[in-house]
Amino acid sequence: xxxxxxTGDRPTGKLHIGHYLGSLENxxxxxxxxxxxxxxxxxxxxxDNFDNPEKVRKNVLEVTMDNLACGIDPDxxxxxxxxxxxxxxxxxxxxxxxVTVARLERNPTVKTxxxxxxxxxxxxxxSLTYGFLGYPVSQTADITAFNxxxxxxxxxxxxxxxxxxxxxxxxxxxxxxVITEPKAMIGNVARVKGLDGNNKMGKSLGNxxxxxxxxxxxxxxVMSAITDExxxxxxxxxxxxxxxxxxxxxIFSEKDKEKVFLECRQGLRGCVDCKKQLASNITKxxxxxxxxxxxxxxxxxxxxxxxxxxxxxxxxxxxxxMKKVKKAMKIxxxxxx
Ligand code: ATP
Ligand code: MG
Numbered sequence: 045x046x047x048x049x050x051t052g053d054r055p056t057g058k059l060h061i062g063h064y065l066g067s068l069e070n071x072x073x074x075x076x077x078x079x080x081x082x083x084x085x086x087x088x089x090x091x092d093n094f095d096n097p098e099k100v101r102k103n104v105l106e107v108t109m110d111n112l113a114c115g116i117d118p119d120x121x122x123x124x125x126x127x128x129x130x131x132x133x134x135x136x137x138x139x140x141x142x143v144t145v146a147r148l149e150r151n152p153t154v155k156t157x158x159x160x161x162x163x164x165x166x167x168x169x170x171s172l173t174y175g176f177l178g179y180p181v182s183q184t185a186d187i188t189a190f191n192x193x194x195x196x197x198x199x200x201x202x203x204x205x206x207x208x209x210x211x212x213x214x215x216x217x218x219x220x221x222v223i224t225e226p227k228a229m230i231g232n233v234a235r236v237k238g239l240d241g242n243n244k245m246g247k248s249l250g251n252x253x254x255x256x257x258x259x260x261x262x263x264x265x266v267m268s269a270i271t272d273e274x275x276x277x278x279x280x281x282x283x284x285x286x287x288x289x290x291x292x293x294x295i296f297s298e299k300d301k302e303k304v305f306l307e308c309r310q311g312l313r314g315c316v317d318c319k320k321q322l323a324s325n326i327t328k329x330x331x332x333x334x335x336x337x338x339x340x341x342x343x344x345x346x347x348x349x350x351x352x353x354x355x356x357x358x359x360x361x362x363x364x365x366m367k368k369v370k371k372a373m374k375i376x377x378x379x380x381x
Pocket of ligand 1: 052053054055056062063065066067196197198199200201233234235236237244245246247248249
């Protein structure tokens with residue numbers, strides 16, 4: 045029996061290079077070896093976008109296409125939409141008894157996201173909803189409804205997996221050993237920083253290079269990246285470690301990064317040249333992804349069909365888990381329920 049993976053994204057925007065390096069690259073590699081489920085987490089996206097359902101709806105297809113563009117094969121991986129699997133919502137309710145409000149308030153990811161919202165949108169603490177505070181519980185249900193062993197995630201999600209483990213342990217200790225305890229798996233770059241120097245590139249943070257960006261957009265974005273502020277004139281010496289362009293060269297410029305760093309330190313290369321080269325390297329890396337994405341953009345009915353089939357498969361699996369859960373919780377009242 046293959047081990048099970050559950051991973052996914054919130055349909056809050058198109059996916060970016062952080063998602064690719066943090067998670068999607070791994071997903072494409074792991075789909076042969078594992079039984080992989082990819083959730084498009086629309087219910088979770090609504091927890092902080094409930095007033096903008098149009099945005100969530102639109103991005104369900106975008107995020108699906110981003111996954112397919114990165115090499116997710118629908119014959120090997122099951123891609124599905126969270127809200128189409130009501131068993132997840134059911135399981136969320138059962139799990140909500142097994143976690144305290146104080147524990148959720150202490151969750152580091154939730155804390156960071158709340159303070160980012162305050163900074164970016166001026167959202168006050170007292171407008172924190174029950175739904176948003178509880179999204180780690182719903183994420184635990186996403187993972188465990190499929191009895192996932194492994195969850196490939198970026199570093200920002202580690203506290204979520206810790207929270208999930210605690211809920212699973214509590215469930216199993218109360219009702220019997222029914223639910224698999226999941227493990228996180230970190231990608232090649234655990235946390236890709238944003239163009240603005242923020243320690244996370246995020247699709248809700250406006251500091252990202254998207255997988256669907258063309259060369260012109262990538263160049264414009266790279267031109268705006270934060271550089272070493274002590275370098276004022278073209279041939280001033282600078283420190284690539286203090287520069288976002290240096291940071292991305294390290295990831296995307298395998299072949300020429302040594303030369304780029306040396307020339308930067310010795311004051312032999314201006315920032316504009318350095319940025320142009322980076323933009324060209326990122327464009328080259330993303331070219332096959334962009335091409336594959338175009339194929340699916342031109343065939344929206346195919347993307348819909350892939351989702352419909354994924355939903356069917358995912359629902360079957362989640363139903364099996366719920367049967368066991370209800371039996372363990374003694375709420376299987378009649379023979380066939
Ligand atoms: P949002 O701002 O709406 O939360 P996001 O950019 O954080 O969007 P998610 O859909 O929440 O994206 O995350 C999907 C997956 O990608 C998660 O596993 C997350 O850890 C990973 N991920 C997101 N941003 C990064 C990043 N900058 N570096 C590495 N992994 C990332
Ligand atoms: Mg996120």
